[in-house]
Amino acid sequence: MTATATSSETRDIAGSLIASLKAGTFIGGVWRDGSSARRLAVTTAFDGTPLRTFAGASTSDVDEAYRAAETAQKEWALVAPAERAAVISRAADILERRRGEITALLRVESGSSALKANIEVSSAIGITRESATFPNRAHGTLHPSAFPGKENRVYREARGVIGVISPWNFPLHLSIRSVSPALALGNAVVLKPASDTPVSGGLIVAEIFEEAGLPEGLLSVVPGAGSEIGDHFVQHPVPSMISFTGSTPIGQRVGSLAAQGRMKKVALELGGNAPLVVLDDADIDGAVNGALMAKFLHQGQICMAANRIIVDESIYDEFVDRFAARVGELAVGDTDDDDVVIGPIINDDQAEAVASLIQTARDQGAREVVGGTRAGRLFGPHVFADVTEEMDIAQHEIFGPAVGIIKAHGEQDALRIANNTEFGLSSAVFTRDVERGVRFARGVKAGMTHVNDSTVNDEPNIMFGGEKNSGIGRFNGDQAIDDFTTLHWVGVRSAMGPIPF
Structure with missing residues (x-):
């Protein structure tokens, strides 16, 4: 069914927040207009209604942001851990206090x-709260030496300046996921948010950390066209690391550019083709619930979204029927309405890509058991049964409210199908035998596999990341401490002894 927006209150709150922004960039602690000739529009995701425009950032703005970051970081790295932790904690408090207006912003802009x-x-x-613990968890180590009178110390130090490029689908979280830990560990950050979500992915982050008392220069936000500033942002000589979340093709380019000139560390969280496997002994209703959450949260525009549902042949028909019945009940419409589950695709180009993939699934012979209608950027949910592995809907990341169901002939066939992809981000398996599920999970070539749970999972204290073409590196928890710091061996003698020549 389709829901209709009941109130404009959400849009009014978001509009007020956007109107209150001081400028379209935040560079070196100063709010000002970007110097690009290109305008950057802030729009509603539902229908593209313009809410405000800014002058975008240019390459000279990127230069200025990186210079400010480089200068400010040297002093910040020397600040006591408790002081850095206090700033990050205040940012978390501000996020909590402003939850209402920020959720409204996300509903309208993304x-x-x-x-x-x-x-x-x-x-x-x-x-952000987890990151506030990092300054006191970034430990060095002492090691013995083979040489008498020598001590080996390994210091854990901030990397320096981190360039962060964030996407539009979870713009706030996927910016904060790199910004908060990087700052907590003594780094400075320059953030380039996605052009579709410059406020929720960038400018609101600047506001929060400015209010939290972060010293000037440590965080700059440079919204701008990727075609104008993207390569320059990555290749710039100042940052020692680029943290990127986005598509695999662009991530591969980021990795290539980061290796040129002054080589940089990269953390790349890229695309996915998540399998959700339902074994023959699964609780079918539980598996249906897991698949609903895994596929249709945020219209399926999540890198972890279940892209393929793989079901054992013995329960295949029953699962398809129950899943289709539940999907048909999901409310579709403008996310002004609290009851809406499936909102708009982020922009017109992405909507056309989703429409094309749905039509190709029909043309290739998949059986459409749920076929929602399209209205602009809104798509009713689509479920295709009898999908085969070579079909486009099984091979490509969908990033929309459509999914294919594949029949598996036993557990080993299900595992083979699950691994038949170039991606390896998230995955899930459903079974009443938990240890069977764990054995299956360990056979999946992915960074993350969940037993009797959705493929969409993210916890701040647990590593997050993928294998194969789903990326390099890990986010969150101890892995974030590793990524946003570097190790420095300092060998210490009280005096230099004799040498063998």
Whole structure:
């Protein structure tokens, strides 16, 4: 069914927040217009209604942001851990206090449902609170030496300046996920948010940390066209690391550019083709619930979204029927409405890509058991049964409210199908035998596999990342400490002894 927006209150709150922004860039502690000739529009995801425009950032703005970061970081790295932790904690408090207006912003600018927007803000708060513990967890080590009178110390130090490029689908969380830990560990950050979500992915982050008392220069935000500033942002000589979340093709380019000139560390969280496997002994209703959450949260515009549902032949028909019945009940519409589960696709180009993939699934012979209608950027949910592995809908990341169901002939066939992809981000398996599920999970070639749970999972204290073409590196928890710091061996003698020549 389709829901109709009941109130403009959400849009009014978001509009007021956007109107109150001081400028379209935040560079070296100063709010000002960008110097690009290109305008950057802030729009509603639902229908593209313009809310405000800014002059975008240019390459000279990027230069200025990196210079300010380089200068400010040297002093910040020397600040006592407790002081850095206090700033990050205040940022988490501000996120909590401003939850209402930020969730409204996410609902309007990124097309988030009320549920998804609240999940996202909670995730951003969680990773920021976790990051506040990092300054006191970044430990060095002492090691013995083979040489008498020598001591080996390994210091853990900030990397320096981190360039962060964040996407539009979880713009606040996926910016904060790198910004908060990097700052906590003594780094400075220059953030380039996605052009579709410059406020929720960037400018609101600047406001929060400015209010939290972060010293000037440590965080700059440079919204701008990727075609104008993207390569320059990555290749710039100042940053020692680039943290990128986005598509695999662009991530591969980022990795290539980061290796040129002054080589940089990269953390790349890229695309996915998540399998959700339902074994023959699964609780079918539980598996249906897991698949609903895994596929349709935020219209399926999540890298972890279940892209393929793989079901054992013995329960295949029953699962398809129950899943289709539940999917048909999902409310579709403008995310102004609290009851809406499936909102708009982020922009017209992405909507056309989703429409094309749906039509190709029909043309290739998949059986359409749920076929929602399209209205602009809104798509009713689509479920295709009898999908085969070579079909486009099984091979490509969908990033929309459509999914294919594949029949498996036993557990080993299900595992083979699950691994038949170039991606390896998230995955899930459903079974009443938990240890069977764990054995299956360990056979999946992915960074993350969940037993009797959704493929969409992210906890601030647990590593997050993928294998194969889903990326390099890990986010969150101890892995974030590793990524945003570097190790420095200092060998110490009280005096230099004799040498063998």
